[in-house]
Each structure stands twice: as structure tokens, then as C-alpha cells.
Amino acid sequence: MPHDHHHHHHVDPEAGDARLIGAIAVNMALTVAQVLGGIFSGSLAMIADALHNFSDAISLIIAAVARRIARRPASADMPFGYARAEVVAALVNYTTLIVIGLYLVMEAILRFLSPAPVAGWMVVIIAAVALAVDLITALLTWSMAKDSVNIRAAFLHNVSDALGSVAVIVAGTLILLFGWTWVDPLVTLLIAGYILWMAFAEIGDVIHILMLGSPPQLAPREVLEEAAQIEGVDGLHKAHLWQIDERNAALQAHLVVREGAWGQADTIKAAVKERMKARFGIAHVVLEMECAHHACAAPQDWGGS
Template sequence: MADPHGHAHGQGKGQGHHHHHHGLDGDRAIGWAVAVNLALTVAQIVGGLIADSTALIADGIHNLSDALALVLAFGARRLARRAATPEWSFGWGRAEIVAAFVNYLALIAISVWLAIEALGRLADPPQVAGGLVMALAGFALLVDLATAALVWRQAKDSVNIRAAFLHNLADAGVSVAVIIGGALIWAFGWNLADPILTLAISAVILWHVVQQVGPVFRMLMLAAPPGSDPEAVLAALRGLEGVAGAHHLHLWQIDEKRAAASVHLVVPGADYLSVTRAAKALLARDFGIDHATIEVEPPDACADAAQDAAAQDHHGHGH
């Protein structure tokens, strides 16, 4: 990956300053979080098999998904620091988006599998060792909170690490539920608590995925940044001095921090340069778009400019 050079490369990029300060500390924190979560996963899955508790195995698998999320996050962070090259002209920032999306797809598969397992057990709930379940879920709760604390600072700066961080918080809640379930089984012998809890855990995982996957999917599909208004962008560009029309607008996100645009401007005069500068300044200042590609054309080169303005505006917004 970006191993020996990634840190130095990152300094040349827009978000390099952040990486320069927190990159190595963040990597160390994520490394510890991965190690602790993997150890916990083994303990919970083995404990779940011994105690015959699908809820404990479910919690263990959810923890494994956290560990994998953090591994993805770690690798993607390193990749995202690689400098742009002529061949990879946008750099590797989108590696984090791909990692987050893969992670969400894995979570959907896991939660569906857990729900199927739990439904099978509802009809005939097995005897569950409630004390062991409580002890391991208590240990899991401590690990979840420790992991969340380790990656909290990085979560503020990365969609990818935020996904992992949210899984940890969800896990902490799930562990509390498993402790309560273990207590019910231990005190009252209510073995149905185990499959019911497993279904609840599955629902929690799916709910988190549904909440988080939308923005990631938008970035992968090159949709306009959330909250952006393509009509307002076109109207602002058409209002610039020397601009007779604007069409063929495309807005998209390069990664979580960078938005981009490409647009055609119809300019009757000869002062193309000042119009282009003004358009780029407007996009950066009013819409947070720092990466703009602007094609300027005279009215006679665009015979159907008026038609374009209507038809292509509509076409451009779909992108």
C-alpha cells in the first residue's frame, strides 16, 4: 500500500495537513482497536458455541464486522494518502468510500443470516448458559467502549472510520441487550430471550446500514453532493457578467471532502479568461466546489444554446 511513503505523500494534498498531524497516531489507535476486536470475536464465538447462545455468537460476529471495518478503514486511510499521478489523477481518496460500501454490504449479509438462524430457534429454544453469556457480553461492552474511544477522533474526519465507529457504538448497545438477555435466562430460565435478542441485533445492524449507506452510495454513483441545488448553480452562473447561457452542468463528489463540477458557458465577448476566473471563484465561494472544469463557447458555436439550456440542464441534473 502507501506504506513507507504514504505519510510524506499526503502532505502534498488538500487534506495532507490533517494527516500529517494525526495520521500515525490514528493508525496506531486503529491497529489496537483491530487487535482488541479480533480477540473479543474469538472469545464471543467460542463462548457462544459453549453456551449454545446465538445472541452471543451474533454479538461476536457483529464485533468481527467491526474488526473488518477497521481493517478496511486502516487500509483505505493509507491508500487515501497516496499522491495523485497522471494515471490516477484524482488520487486514492475514494478508496475510503469503496471500503465503507463493502463493509455495509457485508453487514447486510450478516444480519440476514442471523435473522434466519434466530427464526429457526424460536420454535425450539435450546438451553443457554446465561451466566457465561452475561460474563462475555460484559467483557464485550468494555471492549466496544474502549474501541469507540480509540477511533473517536478519526471518526470525525472520515466517512469510512465513522462507519466503523458507529458499529462500535451499536455493538455497545447490543452487548447491553445480551447482558439483559443472559440475566433473564440465568434468573428465570427464559431461553426464548436468546433468539428474540438475535432478531433484535439483526434489526439494529440493518437499521444502521440503512441510515449510513445512502451518502456512500451517492458518492459511488457520482451523484450531486447532498444538499446541492443544480438549478441554483446554473442560475448563479447565468447571472455572471459576460455570460449569455450555461448548460451541460455535472456536479459530483470526488470524495468526502472534495466536490467537482463541469459546465459549458456561452460567452459572446472575447474576454474568456476573466469570465472563467469569475465562474470558478463563484463556484468555490457560494457552492464549495473547488474543482471546476469550464468549457467556454461563443453563441454561434452553440446554435441550439437556448434549446440546450432547457434540455441539457434537465439532463445534467440527473447526473
């Protein structure tokens, strides 16, 4: 299992904020155009795409606000800082995607049961404009998405919306050429299916962080084994290894100092902390020292107090 620490290359915060504001503006304008187009053309797929596009704009607003909150410094009330605001924002955005996906499934089924006429030419034109805007938004957020689960959630909103626009263009074209109005709710189902698949695939990692799970890029057993290899260490137990946020992990454990080495306890503790940072990238390490003669009886490796 991989255990190397990942180094992140951050986009300048101010430049990133400007990109998000630009992406929000174009998405809000597009949403209005798509809703009007969907109403006048009678296309459910276009309204579905507009609803999804509106969720893109909201997701970008949530992402932008979370980015600003996350930059606040640590305080007495929030000793780990506010970086998890971005994780919470990602959870909100993925949950919203799931709700939208389920709503679109319901609407598509109702349209299958009660078909309605669709003006294909208007669908194709507005969906083509939507695709261009989706691609612009994706380009604005792509570099930031590699470094943040928060921006990645917003970015995936837009990628799925771009695919939705392609599907709407195909549906409108088929309606123009063959009069197949049933393609409209079928495309809506496909868009909804993709949204749900994408959201469920990503939301697990976000929940894992919020549930204080261990970092997925680390093998927890290797962390204990690595510490035990340091001279004077008899082992670690009652360990807690968790992600503070997307980029930082923390370790808290009882460290047993080998008999006869208690005089070097401070040096041993410093060596363990340095090894944890160098090997695994764990900068937040809290160790409760125990001498081997008075160590916990039959301790568990993970959890406990």
C-alpha cells in the same frame, strides 16, 4: 437547500492509524473470547454478538487499509487520486453488515423453532467485557468518524455492537432470573434488526458518491444560477456536478459568454471558477467556452457532452 461548503478538521494520519490498530487488536481478542463463551454457554446471542464483533475487527482493518490507499497522490492512471478507496471501503463494510444481519435473522428463527439451553451467567460476564471493549473502540474512532464515511462505517459497526452487548446482558440476566431461554433468539432478532436498519440508512449516501451523484449539501440549480449572475456570463449548460470523494466536488460545463464580451473570456472564466470555489467549495471546475452567437442550440442544463 443548504449550499455552504463544509470545512473538515482532520486527525493526524499517523495518530489515526495507531488508533485503528489498537481498536483492531482489542476487537480480535474479544471475538475469540465471545466465540468460546458462546460455545460453552450455548448462547446464540453471544455467538451472534461475536460474529458482529469479528465484523467490527474486519471493518476496522478495511478502514485502515483504505485510509493508507487514499493518501496516495494522483497519477496518470488515477488523475483524481485514490480518495475514493475510503468510499469503496464503506460500501464493503455496510454490505457486510447487511449480510450479517440477514444471517442472524435466519439463525434466530431456527433457534425459536429448536430451543437450546443457555448458561446465563457466562453470557452476562463475557457480554459485559464485550461492552467495555466496544466502548473503548468507539472512543478510539469517534473523532475520525466525523470526518470520514469510511471510518464512520467502522464506527457504526462498533456502536451497534455495543448496543448488541447491552441486549445480550439483558438476555442473560433474564435467563438467570426466570429461565426464559426464548429471550436469547429474541435478542438476536433485535440485534439483527438494528444492524439492518443502520446499514440501509447509511449505504445510500455511499452509493450516491460512487454513482457520481451531485453533492447532497449543494442545490444544483443554485450553482447554475450563481454562475449566471457573473458579469459577461449568459449561462451554463450541459453541466456535470459530482462528488469526487466525500470531501471534494467537481463541476464540468459549457459556459456561454455574452455577445460583445468574448475579449474578456479568460477573465470571465476565472471569475466563475473563483465564485464556485468561494460560494460552494467546488475547487475542480472545467469550463468549455462558447460565445453566445455560436452557443449550443436548445441545450439541456444537465448532462450531455
